[in-house]
Amino acid sequence: MLTQQELEKYLTLCMDSEGDFAEIYEENEFSETIRTLNGKAEKTERAITSGIGIRLYKDLQSVYGYSNETDEASVLALINDLREAVGTAGDKAVEPVRLTRVEYENNNPIRIDFREVSMDDKMAYLLRAYQAAKDYDSRIVKVRADMLNVHQEVQISTSEGRLIGDTRVRTRIYVDAFSQEDGVLQSGGFYPGGGKGLEFYEDDTTPEEAAREAARVAIVKLHAKDCPSGKMPVVIDNAFGGVIFHESCGHALEATSVAKNQSVFSGKFGTQIANPCVSAVDDGTIPNAWGSQNIDDEGNFQQRRQLIKDGVLTSYMIDRLNSRRMGMEPTGSGRRQSYRFEPTSRMSNTYICPGKDSFESLFEGIEKGLYAKKMGGGSVNPQTGEFNFSVMEGYLIENGKITDPVKGAALIGSGAEILMNIDKVSDNLARGQGMCGSLSGSIPTDVGQPAIRVSSITVGGTAQ
Amino acid sequence: MNADKWIARAHEIGLDELEIYEQHETEREVSWFEGKVDSFVTSRILGTSLRATLGGKIAEISLEQTDDGMMDSVLESLKEQAETVTGTETICLRKPQDTVPVQNSRTFTRPSMDQIRSAMQETEKKILAADPRIFMVSEIEWQDTKTSVQITNSLGLHVEDAGAAQVFVAGCAARQDDQVKNDYCIRVVEDIEKLDIDDFVKELTEGVLGKLGGTSVPTGSYKVILEKKAMTSLFSAMIPMFSGEDIGKGISPLAGKLGQQIFSDKITVVDDPRCLDALNVRNYDDEGCPTRRKVLVDKGVFSCMLHDTKSSMAAGTESTGNGFKHSYTSPVHITPYNCCILPGERTLDELCAEMGEGIVITSFAGLHAGIDHVTADFSLQCAGYYVKNGVKDHSVTLITAAGNFFDMMKNVTETASDLEWSYRTITCPSVAFRSLSISGT
Incomplete structure (x- = not known):
C-alpha cells in the first residue's frame, strides 16, 4: 500500500x-483455487x-x-x-x-487463515466431500469438488481527508455430483461459502453436508419428468430461492439504473411496489456473511438497508456518484470486483424478510402448480423489468400436494408484476451464496428469503 | 522480467519446467450521457502468469509485479502447488514448433477525444430524432484496446501474438403505451471518421422500435428461426461441450459421440483462429501451440473435439491449439477462437417466406443459468417476432423456448447467408428449425 x-x-x-x-x-x-475430480487434485491456481x-x-x-x-x-x-x-x-x-x-471494530473476524494452512489440509476438506457424495448413493459416479479461498486488503483515500482500509476473507466450496442410471447422466450442485476462514467448514456447512446436498439433487433429477409450461402458481423455497428477488427487483433498486431513470422503480420512492406481505432488506453488516464488508469499495461503512417495508419502497442502494445525481445520501453500496473496475451501486446480502405463513399453508388451494425447491441463476433487464431464472430442482404441485420431480423449468416475468403477485410469505428465512455480475464486475452476494408463493408466473418447460 | 534468471532458479529449487506468460494491455473507454462525457476510463496493465511442472504435474500463479525479490517465494509456491496435485494426468510444457504466421490486414486509427465526442454527440442527436417513441439514449460508449502476449518457456519456446479492437456502442429505450423496450448496437470501427452514423442509428432504432407492442403467444410447438444474434448466443453458451477435457472425463454430452451424427446434415462447424474475416487472428494459443483450422462438425457429424496440451496428452493426441486464457489472471482453458456455423445461401427474409408462419427469436436471456450442460437441456427466456404469410406480423415478448440442444439441432431445415463476425470470436448465421416448444400464455 x-x-x-x-x-x-x-x-x-x-x-x-x-x-x-x-x-x-x-x-x-x-486467491487460491484447488480443483478435484473423484478425490484427486487436478489443478491448483493462485x-x-x-x-x-x-x-x-x-x-x-x-x-x-x-x-x-x-x-x-x-x-x-x-x-x-x-x-x-x-x-x-x-x-x-x-x-x-x-x-x-478512520479506525473501527472489525465486524468480520476470522479464526483459521487459509494462508497458514497446508495444501494437504485443504485437500482433506475436498476428500471428505468426495467420500460423502460417493457414500450417499451408488449411482453417484463422479464428484467434482473445488475450493476457493480469497484474502483481499483494500485501502481507500479521498480528497475529503478520509483514509480507511478493510480486509476481506472468504471461502467457498463447490460440489458437483454426477449421477448415472440406465445410461442417463444427471448432475446436482451445491456451493456454500462465507466471509470466513476455514472455520466455515466446521461451524457453518461441513464438506459432507455440501456433498450430500449436491448428490441428493443429482439423484432426484434421474427420475424427473419434463416440466409443464404455462402460467401457474409457484412456491419458491428459501435460501437461494431469493435469487428471484435479487434478479427481479434488487438490480432495479440499484442507483446504477435508478439514477438515470433506467429502472422500473425510478421515481417510485415511498410508493407501494409490492404486496403488503413483502418486506425486503439489503444488509452488508451481517457478521461474516458471503456478501458482507466492513466498508464498501468507496470507503463508506456498510449498512443495513430496508429496501421495502410492507410493500412500500423505502430505500434504494446508492453509491457516491449516483448519490449526486439523485440528490440522496450514499448508502454504503459502492462495490467493485477489483481495482480494474470503477465502483457502482451493488447489492450485498439481500433477502425477503420472514412472513407469518407456515410453509405447509403455501401449498393450500393449488390445484396445479410448481414447487421450485432449488433455484439456479437468472438475469434481469432493469429498464424493462423483465427477468428470468432457472429451476435446478422442481416438483409438481397437484391438489395441494408436492408430487413428481420435474426438470428443465424456467420462470419468467416482470419484476413489478411479480412483487404484487407474492401472496404468501413463510417464516423459514435462509440465505444462499452467489456471484453477481454487473457494471463493476463480479462480486460475492448473498440472496435469501423464506419460502414464498407467487400466485401466477410463466413457467417455461418442454411438456405441454 | 529476466526470464533466464527465473528459469535457472526454477531448476535450482527442483521444478522441471517453467513458462512465463506476459500480457500488456492498454485500454480507453469513454461513455456519454445526456449531452456530455459521462465517464472516461484509462488503463495500462502489464501482468504475468507463471506455469511450472514437477513430475508431470502442473501449477499456475498469476502476478501483477515480478521483481526478482519475490522470485523464491513465487517459485516455492509453484512447487508446493504442483506437489499437491494427485490426478493421474500429466503435462509437459510445449517445445517450439515451426509455423507460418498469418497477419490480419485490419488497421485501427486511434481517434482523438474530440473526434469521439463529436461522434457521440451526433449519434445521440440522431437517435432521439429518429422516432418520438424513443425517450432515452441509455448509453453511448467508445472502447479501444490493444493487447500483446509474449510466452517464453524453459524448453526454448518464445512466441508473441497481438490484438486490437475499437468498438462503438449505443443503446436506447422506447415506450409505447405502458410498455418499455430497449436495445443496443455494437460496431467495430477502424476509423471513426468513416463510421456511418446514420446507418448505425438506423440499425439501433429499428431494433428497439421493432420490439414495441410485443405480446406473448399461446404455449405450444412452433416453427422457429433463430436470428443470427440469438443463434450465436445460444451456440456460444453450448460450445463448452466441445472441450476435449470434459469429453475425456465423461461430463460433456458429447462424450462417446465422436464420429456420430449429432446435428442435422445442414450444420458444419469450423474453428479457425487464423480466420482473416474475424476481428483478430491468433497464430498461437496461450500455451504457445500454433493454431490451425479444424472442422468440429462436418455435415452434422461430430468430427473433432478441442484440446489444450493437457487434455490432448490425456487423450493420446495432439493439441488443437485451443488452450486460451481470458487474461493473464485466468488459467488456460479449452476455448474455441473464431468459431462459426457455416452459412447457407438464402437470406433471413427468404427463410421467413419459406417458413410461412412461425416465430423468429431475436434474443435470449439468462443463458448462464438456463442450460444444463450435462444433458444439453435448455429452457430460456426469449423475444422476437411472429411471422405470418412469410413476413413479420407482430413482435413477441416474455416467452420461453425449451428443449434439448441436440434434438433441436437435428431439426434444422436451413442456415441463412447472414454470417458476420463483427467483434465476436464465435458467430452463427440465422438458422431455421422445424419445431421448438414455446411457453407463453
Missing part, C-alpha cells in the same frame, strides 16, 4: 484540476492481484484510471491522464489534502 504521505501528495495533485473530488483505491489480493484505481469527479462526470504499476512515475502519469481528461485547473488555488485514518 502507498504511504499516507504519498497518498496526500497524489490526491492534492488530482485536485489541481477541474475535478471537485478525488479517490484512490488500492488493493492487494491473494493469483496475487495488486493495483490502484484513481477516480476524479467533476460534478456528475467521472474519470477513472487504473494500473498495476504503482511506482511514482506510473502513478503520476496516470494522474496526469485523468487531470487532462477532467480539465486542468488553470489558476485555481489548491488546498493540500490531509488524510485522517
Whole structure:
C-alpha cells in the first residue's frame, strides 16, 4: 500500500484540476483455487492481484484510471491522464489534502487463515466431500469438488481527508455430483461459502453436508419428468430461492439504473411496489456473511438497508456518484470486483424478510402448480423489468400436494408484476451464496428469503 | 522480467519446467450521457502468469509485479502447488514448433477525444430524432484496446501474438403505451471518421422500435428461426461441450459421440483462429501451440473435439491449439477462437417466406443459468417476432423456448447467408428449425 504521505501528495495533485473530488483505491489480493475430480487434485491456481484505481469527479462526470504499476512515475502519469481528461485547473488555488485514518471494530473476524494452512489440509476438506457424495448413493459416479479461498486488503483515500482500509476473507466450496442410471447422466450442485476462514467448514456447512446436498439433487433429477409450461402458481423455497428477488427487483433498486431513470422503480420512492406481505432488506453488516464488508469499495461503512417495508419502497442502494445525481445520501453500496473496475451501486446480502405463513399453508388451494425447491441463476433487464431464472430442482404441485420431480423449468416475468403477485410469505428465512455480475464486475452476494408463493408466473418447460 | 534468471532458479529449487506468460494491455473507454462525457476510463496493465511442472504435474500463479525479490517465494509456491496435485494426468510444457504466421490486414486509427465526442454527440442527436417513441439514449460508449502476449518457456519456446479492437456502442429505450423496450448496437470501427452514423442509428432504432407492442403467444410447438444474434448466443453458451477435457472425463454430452451424427446434415462447424474475416487472428494459443483450422462438425457429424496440451496428452493426441486464457489472471482453458456455423445461401427474409408462419427469436436471456450442460437441456427466456404469410406480423415478448440442444439441432431445415463476425470470436448465421416448444400464455 502507498504511504499516507504519498497518498496526500497524489490526491492534492488530482485536485489541481477541474475535478471537485478525488479517490484512490488500492488493493492487494491473494486467491487460491484447488480443483478435484473423484478425490484427486487436478489443478491448483493462485493469483496475487495488486493495483490502484484513481477516480476524479467533476460534478456528475467521472474519470477513472487504473494500473498495476504503482511506482511514482506510473502513478503520476496516470494522474496526469485523468487531470487532462477532467480539465486542468488553470489558476485555481489548491488546498493540500490531509488524510485522517478512520479506525473501527472489525465486524468480520476470522479464526483459521487459509494462508497458514497446508495444501494437504485443504485437500482433506475436498476428500471428505468426495467420500460423502460417493457414500450417499451408488449411482453417484463422479464428484467434482473445488475450493476457493480469497484474502483481499483494500485501502481507500479521498480528497475529503478520509483514509480507511478493510480486509476481506472468504471461502467457498463447490460440489458437483454426477449421477448415472440406465445410461442417463444427471448432475446436482451445491456451493456454500462465507466471509470466513476455514472455520466455515466446521461451524457453518461441513464438506459432507455440501456433498450430500449436491448428490441428493443429482439423484432426484434421474427420475424427473419434463416440466409443464404455462402460467401457474409457484412456491419458491428459501435460501437461494431469493435469487428471484435479487434478479427481479434488487438490480432495479440499484442507483446504477435508478439514477438515470433506467429502472422500473425510478421515481417510485415511498410508493407501494409490492404486496403488503413483502418486506425486503439489503444488509452488508451481517457478521461474516458471503456478501458482507466492513466498508464498501468507496470507503463508506456498510449498512443495513430496508429496501421495502410492507410493500412500500423505502430505500434504494446508492453509491457516491449516483448519490449526486439523485440528490440522496450514499448508502454504503459502492462495490467493485477489483481495482480494474470503477465502483457502482451493488447489492450485498439481500433477502425477503420472514412472513407469518407456515410453509405447509403455501401449498393450500393449488390445484396445479410448481414447487421450485432449488433455484439456479437468472438475469434481469432493469429498464424493462423483465427477468428470468432457472429451476435446478422442481416438483409438481397437484391438489395441494408436492408430487413428481420435474426438470428443465424456467420462470419468467416482470419484476413489478411479480412483487404484487407474492401472496404468501413463510417464516423459514435462509440465505444462499452467489456471484453477481454487473457494471463493476463480479462480486460475492448473498440472496435469501423464506419460502414464498407467487400466485401466477410463466413457467417455461418442454411438456405441454 | 529476466526470464533466464527465473528459469535457472526454477531448476535450482527442483521444478522441471517453467513458462512465463506476459500480457500488456492498454485500454480507453469513454461513455456519454445526456449531452456530455459521462465517464472516461484509462488503463495500462502489464501482468504475468507463471506455469511450472514437477513430475508431470502442473501449477499456475498469476502476478501483477515480478521483481526478482519475490522470485523464491513465487517459485516455492509453484512447487508446493504442483506437489499437491494427485490426478493421474500429466503435462509437459510445449517445445517450439515451426509455423507460418498469418497477419490480419485490419488497421485501427486511434481517434482523438474530440473526434469521439463529436461522434457521440451526433449519434445521440440522431437517435432521439429518429422516432418520438424513443425517450432515452441509455448509453453511448467508445472502447479501444490493444493487447500483446509474449510466452517464453524453459524448453526454448518464445512466441508473441497481438490484438486490437475499437468498438462503438449505443443503446436506447422506447415506450409505447405502458410498455418499455430497449436495445443496443455494437460496431467495430477502424476509423471513426468513416463510421456511418446514420446507418448505425438506423440499425439501433429499428431494433428497439421493432420490439414495441410485443405480446406473448399461446404455449405450444412452433416453427422457429433463430436470428443470427440469438443463434450465436445460444451456440456460444453450448460450445463448452466441445472441450476435449470434459469429453475425456465423461461430463460433456458429447462424450462417446465422436464420429456420430449429432446435428442435422445442414450444420458444419469450423474453428479457425487464423480466420482473416474475424476481428483478430491468433497464430498461437496461450500455451504457445500454433493454431490451425479444424472442422468440429462436418455435415452434422461430430468430427473433432478441442484440446489444450493437457487434455490432448490425456487423450493420446495432439493439441488443437485451443488452450486460451481470458487474461493473464485466468488459467488456460479449452476455448474455441473464431468459431462459426457455416452459412447457407438464402437470406433471413427468404427463410421467413419459406417458413410461412412461425416465430423468429431475436434474443435470449439468462443463458448462464438456463442450460444444463450435462444433458444439453435448455429452457430460456426469449423475444422476437411472429411471422405470418412469410413476413413479420407482430413482435413477441416474455416467452420461453425449451428443449434439448441436440434434438433441436437435428431439426434444422436451413442456415441463412447472414454470417458476420463483427467483434465476436464465435458467430452463427440465422438458422431455421422445424419445431421448438414455446411457453407463453
